[in-house]
Amino acid sequence: MTHTIIIKPSEHVLKTVEGETLLQAALREGISLPYGCRNGSCGICKGKILEGDVDYGCYNEETLTEEDKQNGMALFCCAEPKSDLVVECHEISAIKDIEIKTLPARVEKLERIASDVMIVSLKLPANQRLQFLAGQYIDILLKEGKRRSFSLANAPHDDEVLQLHVRNYPGGLFTEYVFTQMKIKEIIRLEGPLGSFFLRDTSPDMPIIFLASGTGFAPIKSILEHVFHMEGSGDNTNNLPPMTLYWGVRTRADLYLLDLIDQWQQQHKNFSFVPVLSDALPEDNWKGRKGLIHEVVLEDYATLENHQVYACGSPVMVKAAYQDFTTLRNLPKDGFFSDVFTPSVNNTP
Numbered sequence: 651m652t653h654t655i656i657i658k659p660s661e662h663v664l665k666t667v668e669g670e671t672l673l674q675a676a677l678r679e680g681i682s683l684p685y686g687c688r689n690g691s692c693g694i695c696k697g698k699i700l701e702g703d704v705d706y707g708c709y710n711e712e713t714l715t716e717e718d719k720q721n722g723m724a725l726f727c728c729a730e731p732k733s734d735l736v737v738e739c740h741e742i743s744a745i746k747d748i749e750i751k752t753l754p755a756r757v758e759k760l761e762r763i764a765s766d767v768m769i770v771s772l773k774l775p776a777n778q779r780l781q782f783l784a785g786q787y788i789d790i791l792l793k794e795g796k797r798r799s800f801s802l803a804n805a806p807h808d809d810e811v812l813q814l815h816v817r818n819y820p821g822g823l824f825t826e827y828v829f830t831q832m833k834i835k836e837i838i839r840l841e842g843p844l845g846s847f848f849l850r851d852t853s854p855d856m857p858i859i860f861l862a863s864g865t866g867f868a869p870i871k872s873i874l875e876h877v878f879h880m881e882g883s884g885d886n887t888n889n890l891p892p893m894t895l896y897w898g899v900r901t902r903a904d905l906y907l908l909d910l911i912d913q914w915q916q917q918h919k920n921f922s923f924v925p926v927l928s929d930a931l932p933e934d935n936w937k938g939r940k941g942l943i944h945e946v947v948l949e950d951y952a953t954l955e956n957h958q959v960y961a962c963g964s965p966v967m968v969k970a971a972y973q974d975f976t977t978l979r980n981l982p983k984d985g986f987f988s989d990v991f992t993p994s995v996n997n998t999p
């Protein structure tokens with residue numbers, strides 16, 4: 651049975667087909683709603699049901715609470731319409747015209763850059779390009795309809811080879827395969843670009859804080875390389891806001907591509923880098939910052955009133971950062987953007 655959905659405030663109208671979530675229907679009809687994990691974990695797709703009934707689907711109860719539901723909220727990646735609906739949700743025009751493609755790709759290079767991180771370089775067929783916004787991700791398509799999400803770590807201008815930073819999750823269907831069996835020249839299939847994590851409008855007087863935990867560095871690398879590319883060689887940095895990257899990992903050995911980050915610091919006077927170790931080992935001889943990255947940011951900033959924050963990586967870090975920055979440091983709620991690296995096991999096609 652089909653249902654008609656009216657989206658406020660845009661007044662866009664779409665039809666859903668049986669068994670489809672609100673997000674699936676919107677994406678199929680080319681309407682760009684905000685989303686991240688697509689499995690009810692990150693909360694980025696949360697919107698309001700103004701009229702009508704939905705089946706809330708299968709979701710994480712911390713992400714959509716009973717109170718949220720009483721206030722009319724639903725996760726659009728899980729909610730299936732049970733009647734015609736009027737919903738409220740902000741559409742994202744920047745990703746509207748970007749085509750989501752399914753493409754084959756050849757594994758070009760595998761570099762084990764840290765003990766549990768592999769940089770996977772993927773080459774598309776000669777006549778194909780993947781248009782994307784810095785910060786977006788792709789899905790690797792596996793057998794039996796399974797898919798796994800990975801952020802693109804290269805910037806859009808540097809799209810000869812797509813770069814992924816893959817962490818080895820113990821028991822992980824795809825990541826263990828990458829670390830133990832994947833071969834150069836192997837062909838995989840991917841779908842993308844996906845997601846709504848990308849740099850919004852910036853202003854020289856609105857400093858940006860990038861917060862990465864572990865391989866959450868990947869999309870932030872893409873965004874920074876895009877920004878640096880747009881600003882030219884680095885001499886013309888007057889229009890850039892101050893940008894600080896806080897990168898949290900467990901031990902010194904978990905930090906990688908430090909030469910590249912060092913180069914960014916040398917070339918771009920508005921960029922600074924704060925590595926943070928949560929479990930520094932005695933042999934690390936670490937003199938830098940220790941603890942949880944969002945707490946280090948709280949120590950460094952008395953207010954985040956006129957800031958933008960881009961956080962990416964573990965759900966715990968992203969949630970704590972959002973909570974503490976908006977309540978303790980007055981970060982505007984619409985100044986916080988995130989991509990949460992949740993397990994992809996329940997992702998729906």
Ligand SMILES: Cc1cc2nc3c(=O)[nH]c(=O)nc-3n(C[C@H](O)[C@H](O)[C@H](O)COP(=O)(O)OP(=O)(O)OC[C@H]3O[C@@H](n4cnc5c(N)ncnc54)[C@H](O)[C@@H]3O)c2cc1C
Pocket residue numbers: 686687787798799800801802814815816817818819820821822823824825826845865866868869989990991992993994995
């Ligand atoms: C939008 C998005 C972008 C992502 N980008 C990246 C990226 O750039 N780099 C990257 O390394 N990861 C990224 N992830 C996370 C990655 O997609 C998942 O970790 C994925 O499930 C790994 O697939 P797998 O087949 O190896 O493990 P699965 O077979 O899916 O899981 C195996 C076991 O490991 C656990 N597990 C898997 N992933 C996680 C996790 N993230 N945290 C805690 N436990 C986990 C599962 O619960 C399960 O028990 C991203 C996730 C999302 C939603």
Ligand code: FES
Pocket residue numbers: 684685686687688689690691692693694695696713725726727728
């Ligand atoms: S909870 Fe819906 S996209 Fe993450």
